[in-house]
Amino acid sequence: MTVQAGSTDQALRARARGVIPGGMYGHMSMEPMPPSYPQFMARGEGPRLWDVDGREYVDFMCGWGTIVLGRQHQAVDAAVASQLSNGDCLNGPGAVMVDLAELLVDTIPHADWSMFAKNGTDATTMSVTIARAATGRRRVLMANGAYHGAAPWCTPGPSGVLPEDRAFIAKFEYNDVDSLRAAVAEAGDDLAAIIVSPVRQDNRRDQELAQPEFAREVRDLATASGAVLILDDVRCGFRLDVGGSWEPLGVRPDLTAWSKAIANGHPLAAVTGIDSLAEAASSIYTTGSFWFAPTAMAAAITTITLLRDTDAMAHTHRMAELMREGLAEQARRHGLSIRQSGPAAMPLVLFDGDADLSVVAGWADECVKRGVYLHPWHNWFYTASHQPEDIAWALERTDEAFAATAARQAAS
Template identity: 50%
Template sequence: MTTERQRSTDAALRERARAVIPNGMYGHQNASFLPDNFPQFFARGAGAHLWDVDGNEYIDYLCAYGPILLGYKHPTVDQAAGAVQDAGDCLNGPTDKMVELAELLVEITPWADWAWFAKNGTDATVYAASIARTATGKQTILRARGAYHGSSPTWIAGDREIPADGTIEYDYNDLGSVRAALDAAESDAAAVMVSAFRHDVGIDQELPTVEFARGLRELCDANGLVLILDDVRGGFRLDMAGSWAPLGVDPDLSAYCKAIGNGHPISALMGRDSLTEAVAATMSTGSYWFTAAPMAAAKATIETMLEIDGIAHLKRIGNQLRDGWQQAADAHGVGIRQTGPVQIPLMLFDGDDFTTRNVPRAYRFAAELAERGVYLHPVHNGFLSTALSDEDIAHTLEASDEAFAVVAADFAD
C-alpha cells in the first residue's frame, strides 16, 4: 500500500530556510531528527488528516506535538475563535472571553479557585515556580530527573542534561528520592514540580503510582511546599478535571497548554485561593497574553470535549490502536513496549537504545508508516485526537502490519 511521494517543494523550502533561519529550523520540530522521508513543511490539516507541502496526505498521530485535540480545523472551535477575531482579538485589555474561560475552568476543576492565562506551557510552568518562590520566601524547586518543563533558564541551563540553578532532582515515582532532595535543599525548598506522568523522550513512559502522588501531597503539606502539577502534556487528554483527578490527589497549582485551545495559542495556570496574594505580588505579563480569540477557542474546545465525552472516545480508539499494534508486532515476532496512557501512545522497540541514540527499528517503522500515509513520531510520544475514526485506525493497523513485516525482515537475528 505504499505510494510514490513527491518531496520537491519541501526540499526547496528547506534550502531557502537554511539561508535565513539558523540551521533551517529551530526546536524539536526540526525534521532532521526524523527519518529522511518525513516532511518539514505542511500545507493544511482537516480532522485527523494532515497534508504536507507536496500534497502527501497522512493520518496524524502527533497532533502538532499535542495541541490538536478535536482534530484540525474543528468547525465549532474555529467559528468561536473567528467570531471574536472579527470583532477584535488584540485590544488594550481582555474581552469577556477571559472571564468566561476562567469561570469554566474553575467550574470543571473542583480544587481550583482561579485561572491565569498566557501563551506557552513554559510561561505557565515558569510562573508557577515564581509564585511558589514568592509564597514561601524560599528558592529551591524539587523536580524529577530528566523531566521537561519548558525551554527556560528556570528549568534548563542551556544544555538539557544540566539541571538549572535553584532546582534539585528526584526520581519519578520514588518518594525516598523526593525526601532526599528535600533534605538536600536544606530548608530552602519552595515547591515540588511533577509531571502528570513520566514522559521523558525516548524512554518507557511511567504512570504515577497512587502512593507516589499521595506521598507528594503529604510531603508538601507537612513541609509547607507548593505542589505544582505540570499538566501541559496530559491536560484535557487524560481527564477534564486534571490528570491527577482520577488519583484523588489535588495540586496547589496546575499548568496547562497544548490541548486546551485545539491549536489556538493559549496556556493556563490554575491555583488555590491560598496563593492569590502571591500571584498579586509576582509580576507577569506578555504582549499577546490577553488576545481574545484563543480564549474563545479554549472555551469551545473544553465545552465540545465535555459534550462529546472526548476522553472516552480517545481511550476507546487508543485501546484499539494499542491492542492492534501488539497483535501485529507479536504476529511478526517483533518485540515492542507500549507504555503510558493510551491517549498519548508510545511504542519503543526491543533492541533499540535511545540513550545511545541508536533506534534503527523505530526509525524504520516510522519511515515505512510515512510511506503508507501514517504520521507517527519514531521516539516522541504520539497524541490522539477525537477526530480519529475507526476507519483511520483500521487503515493505520493495516499499514502497521506491513511496517512490522519490514522491521522483522530487516532486523532478523
Template identity: 30%
Template sequence: MTERYQKSQELFAAAQQVIPGGVNSPVRAFRGVGGSPIFFAKGEGSRLTDVDGNSYLDYVLSWGPLLLGHAHAAVNQAISDQVVLGASFGAPTAQETKLAEQVIGLVPSIEQVRFVNSGTEATMSALRLARAFTGREKILKFTGCYHGHADMLLVQAGSGVVTLGLPDSPGVTAGAAAGTLTAEYNDLEAAKAIFAAQGSEIAAIIVEPIAANMGFVLPEPGYLEALCELAHAHGALFILDEVMTGFRVSPGGAQVHWNLKPDLTCLGKVIGGGLPVGAYGGRRDVMQHVAPAGPMYQAGTLSGNPLAMAAGSATLETAFTPVEGKTPFEHAVGLAEALANGMRGLSEELGIPLQVGQVGTMFGFYFLREAGMHVKSYADAKQMVDAERYARFFWAMCERGVYLAPSQFEAGFLSAAHSAADVEQTLSAAREALQAK
C-alpha cells in the first residue's frame, strides 16, 4: 500500500478497534487480494471516489444492486419523496403492493411474493417454506454456491459425491447442518445419486443458476433443466437463488434466459435499488403456506419498508422502460458484451490464459494456471485458478482507476450509467495491467 491510500489505511486501523476485522462483511477486508481495504466517500454514475480522492470506474456496484449506477436521479427522487413521509411504519403501504406487482409482471414463475430484508432472509425463508410444504427435512445445495449465512447453508462438501453436511463455521451445530446435502455444481450424476439414495427425504434443491460466488461459472447445457426435473420427479421443490442474477441476466432473471420454471425464487440486490431488500416468491399454492395465510411463520419489522420499496420500484421501472428505442438494461448488456469480448481479445493477444464469462449485465474472469483449463465447478476453481496473479491485477487496475471485485471468486457487474468510453478506458487499463510485472 502507498500514500495513494493513506486515509483508507487510517480509517481501517480505527475500524478494527470497534468492528470485528474492521468490516461488516468479510469480503470487504480484501483478504483475497492482500493489503488494506479502500474506503469510499462518494458514488456517482459509473464512478466511485475514495476518501483519498482517487476516482475509479466501478464494476462492483455494491455487489450487484446498482443496475442504474450510483445515485441515479429517479432512485434518489423516489427515496427523497418517501423519506419526508416516513421511513418505516411497521404497517402495510401501497408501495409494497406496487413493487410486488412489478416483480410478478417481470418474473413469470412468481405468482405471489413476500419481501424480507436480505438475500439470506430470502433463502432461509424459502427453504423453511419448502420443508413446511413437503413435510420433509433435507435440502440439496451445491459446493461453491453461496446462499447467505443461515446455519443450514454454511456447509462444507466432503470428498464424496453423496455428502451429509458438516458445519463450515464455528457456531454452526452439527444438528443444524445435518439436513443439508451437497453435490458438486455441474455434476448431474452426483445429484441423481443423492436423490436415488434419499429422494423421499429431500424437500428442495436450491441452486444459483450462475455460480457467481466462486467466480463466474455457467451451468452446463441442460444442467439446470435436469435439476428441476429431478426435483419434481421425487416430489421436491426446485428453488432458484436469483438474489444475484435476478433482473441482471434478463428482465425476468436467469429463469427466463434458460426457460426454467422454479417453484420458488429468491431475490434481492436489484429490487432494493441500493437499499437492503430481499424477497422470495413462487407458486401461489406454495406461498399460501406463509403466515398469516398459512402455518409457516416468517416475519420482519422492517420487511417491505417504504424507503426500500420506493427505491426498488423506481429501479425496475427505469431499467426496463425504453429510451429512444433501447432500455437502460439493454444498454448495460451491450457494454458487458463489449467488455467480455475485449478481455478475451487481450487474453489471446498477450498469451495470458483467462476464462471469461458474461451473461446479461454480469461478467467474470479467471486467471488460469495453464492454457486449456476450464473451470466448471468449485473443485476446478480451487485447482485451476491463479489467485495471486489476480491480486496483482486487481491492484494494478486500482492504480489505473478501475475498481474490480477484491476477490478472484466474485462476479462483476455493468450498469446503465457506464458508457462505451468507460469500457474502452477499462480495456486500456487492463492491457497495461496484464503487461505489468
C-alpha cells in the first residue's frame, strides 16, 4: 500500500521534479513526510479522499483546515454554482460582498467592519499594516514559534528574507505572562500591535490552549499601551467558536485575520475590526485582482450561516471526541503512552519518549498506509461531514497501526 515505483504518484513526482523547484514547495510538499504519504490527490467527498492511485482515506487534515463542512457540500456547491453562472471576476464586487460583511459584523462580536482578500497571509499582513497606520508606531510582538503566514515579515524560512523585513518584529513566549510583559516594556511607546494565535499550534510539539489569564493579559497590555490586539484566527476560525476563538474566554481582539475554513475550501481571507480602526483600515492601499470575486464570498455566506445556525460545530466536536477516546483506549491497550493535545477538533497526537518524532512518524505512516490520513507533527482537522461510521472505520485502522508501532517498539 505504500507509494510504490510504478505508481501514478511516483510518475507524477518524477515529472514534477522536472518543472517545479524541489518537486513541490510549501506546506504541501510531502518531501519531509513518512514514505506512505501520497503527493498528489485525485478527489474528495465528505470526509473521504482518494489519491491519484485510487487509494481511499478518511481525512483528518481536511485540506489543511480549509474544509469545515465536508467536501462536495450540497448547499455550498449550490451557492457556488449559482454565482458562477453569473460570472466571477466582474468589474466591481457583487451585492454578496455587502451581505457577507454584514453577516460577519452580525456574527462576530468584536467586528464592526470587514475587508476581504485571498490568503491568510494577506489578512495577517493587512492587520499589521492597519495597526501601524492607526498607531503611527512600528513594533509588532508575536510568539516564538508561531506561524502567521509566509510573507517576508513572518515566513519561518529565512531564505531570501532581509533583516529589515522583520526589523520591528519582537518575540514573547506563548502562555508566559512575564515574557509578554517584558516584550511590551521593551517595545515601549513604539508598540503598534500584538499578534497572537488563539491556540499555541507550533509544529512538532504539544498544542496548548491559551490560558485565560494569558489571553486577558494580552488584551490588557495592548489596551494599556495603546497597541492593537490582532487575533490570528486563520487556522482556528470557524472551528472553535463562530464568534471568534477567544470569545469563550471573553477576550475580544481589535482586529482578526480569517481564512482557511471561512468558505469551506473556496479561496477567501478576511480582516474584521473595531470601529476605531476603520479609518486606518481605509487609509492603507491593499488590493488583489481576485479579491472582489463573488463566488468565494457566496460560499462563505453559506458556510458561516450553517456553522452559526446548525449543530455542525457541535457534531464535529462530538466526532473529534469519539476519535480521541478511541485513540486513548487503543494506545493504553497496546501499552503505548500518547499525548493528545490542543482543542479536540484540532488535535495533535504525539508519543512519550519520542524526542525525534520517529515513533509518531512510523505510526502515522502505518495509519496513512491503511487509509487514515492524519499528520505526524501538524495539528489535524475535522469536518461536520465526519460520521460515527467514519470514525469507527478509522479506529479499526489506527488500532492496527498502534499494534504495528507496539511491535516495532518491542523489537527495538
